[in-house]
Structure formats: structure tokens, C-alpha cells
Amino acid sequence: MSKIRAAITAIDAWVPEFVLSNLELEKMVDTNDEWIMARTGIKERRILKGIGLGTSDMAVHAVMGICEKRGISPKEIDMLICATVTPDMQFPATANVICDKIGATHAFGYDLNAACSGFIYALATASKFIETGAYKKIVVVGADKMSSIIDYTDRATCIIFGDGAGAVLLEPSEDGVGIIDSILRSDGSGRHYLHQKAGGSVKPASHETVDAREHYVYQEGKPVFKFAVMGMAGVSEEIMKKNNLKAEDVAWLVPHQANKRIIDATAERMGLGPEKVMLNIERYGNTTNGTIPLCLWEWEKQLKKGDNIILSAFGGGFTWGAIYLKWAYNTN
């Protein structure tokens, strides 16, 4: 009997309607469209508007979408992992909230926080539950309402991030397709460069932390950029070598969308031309855990069964990693 692998059998995603363009940002902070495009490749990003709406509300659209596409009821879902850094609340897990909202009454779920690498970590984790035969239908969601933790007076961070959600369904396959390998890495000594200072157990929320604007993303862009290039390019090349893949064997690179220059450096290191790189940062910015499923969703119709695909990410922590998978289906 051939090995059981976890195959992505459905993908869907959702972004809010409201568009925050570079031109709008020019009115809010001292920046300009040319600088943002040249330094990041971002033109606009989506923002979730509406009181009482959070990460779970975006995720629900994406998860219901995959159920519809696959023709299954949410009750058939065994397990749901939500990768996010902007949970609806500190606890309970947003995964539990999503399951409740969609009526996934037979599923258990939890959140996974690995910053921008969360979706890849969650996919690798979920694949093990499939490979062991423990579960048959697992949903992995990557969703973030980054606008809830962005300081729109800080030009160094507010230009980068946006809101969005994507989800995939994993099911067992003995067809040779599915998730073949993963390399996951982390280095906590990098935590100082990218984090949220207050609101955790070390520095609980207080008047002082709010006044000091410590509930927003803090990022030292330059060092993060340097480590991101090294990490993402390094691990992407490493997973190719480990699996004897040459550039011509790889159909697609699906990179985390943090900065076009990081993506270009990664593709170059892998020997891939731009025609093999999924890139939608221009329209959505960095949606943190949403970036990779948002790409797969937009490119779904171009993917062919058996395509070799490399997913690759780098994020706060630091965390980084790559996944090698063979696409499992053709879309008509």
C-alpha cells in the first residue's frame, strides 16, 4: 500500500471590500506611492470595517467556501486549526469560534501562533494527523485582521499590512499527491525585532500601555528584512535540494507576501523566473497568515494535478519554513 499523504482538496479565501490605497495612506502619514511601491511592491490593501467584526468573521467566509466547493457539510470536519496573530480575543481560541459559527459541531480546534509562518506551521501540523490516519477532514485556516493591531500614525508599519483570510481542506490521498516534506525553523532571539509589546502576561494592558501605543505592531524593518531574505531563500533552496528538485521541476513558488524584494531574492536563489512565482502583494499587502492561501486561491485554476509546489514563509519570532507538496486536483 502506498503512503497516505495529506492532500489539499479544496481552497477558498475572502478579503474585505474596503480598499486602503497608497494614495489614501499619503493623506494619513508622511509617505508616498513611489516609495511604498519601490520598497515593498504594495499598491493597496483590504481593511475589515464594521463594529464587532473580527478574524473569525473573515475565516467563516473562507471555510464555508471550501465546504461548498467540496460539497461537504461543516459537520463532516474533524479538526480545524486557525493560524492567526489577531485572534478574536485572547481566549477562547478563534478556531472554536469559527467552528461554532459554521456549525462544525463534530470538530475540535485550536489556534496556532507562529506569526507570518503560522499557515505553514499549521499545514505541516495538520498533515501529520492525516498521515497517521487519525482524521480524514482537517481545515487549516490562515486569517488576520492586521488593521486591529496597526498604528496608522507609524509610516514604517501601516503601509505594509492588510486584512484577509484563506482556508484549505486536507484529506488523505494514496495517489502520490499531497504534502511531501516540510522544514520548519524558529529562533526566539529574533523576537525583539518584531512583536507587540503589551497585552500579554509580561505587560498586561493598562492606561500606560495604551498611552504608549504598545498594543500595535512594533517592527525594526531592516534587521527583519535581512533575516527574512536569509531565512526564506535558505529554507526554500534547502527543501529543493533535500527532495532532489531542480528549478525546472518546480511549477510554482508560493511565498509569504511581506515584501516583493524578499520574494524576488527567494525566487532567484531557487533559480525560478517570475512566471513561476505567485505574487499578489500589490493588491493585498501583508495579510500575515492569509498570504499563502490567498495566493493558492487566486491561482487555483492554473494549478494542475501533480504540480510540484513550494510554499515558503518568514515571520516574527523569528519563525520560518517551507513545504513541498504535489497539487492534488485539476480545476475545470
Ligand code: UT7
Ligand atoms: O511579514 C513579517 C516579516 N516582515 C517583513 O518581512 C518586513 C521586512 N522589512 C521590510 O520589508 C522593510 O524593511 C520595510 C519595507 C519595512 C522598510 O524598508 P527599508 O528599505 O528597510 O527602509 P528603512 O526602514 O531602512 O527606511 C529607509 C528610509 C528612512 O529614512 P532615512 O532614515 O533614510 O531618512 C525611513 O525613515 O525610508 C524612510 N521611511 C519611509 N519613507 C517614506 C520609512 N517608512 C517610510 C514610508 N514612506 N512609509
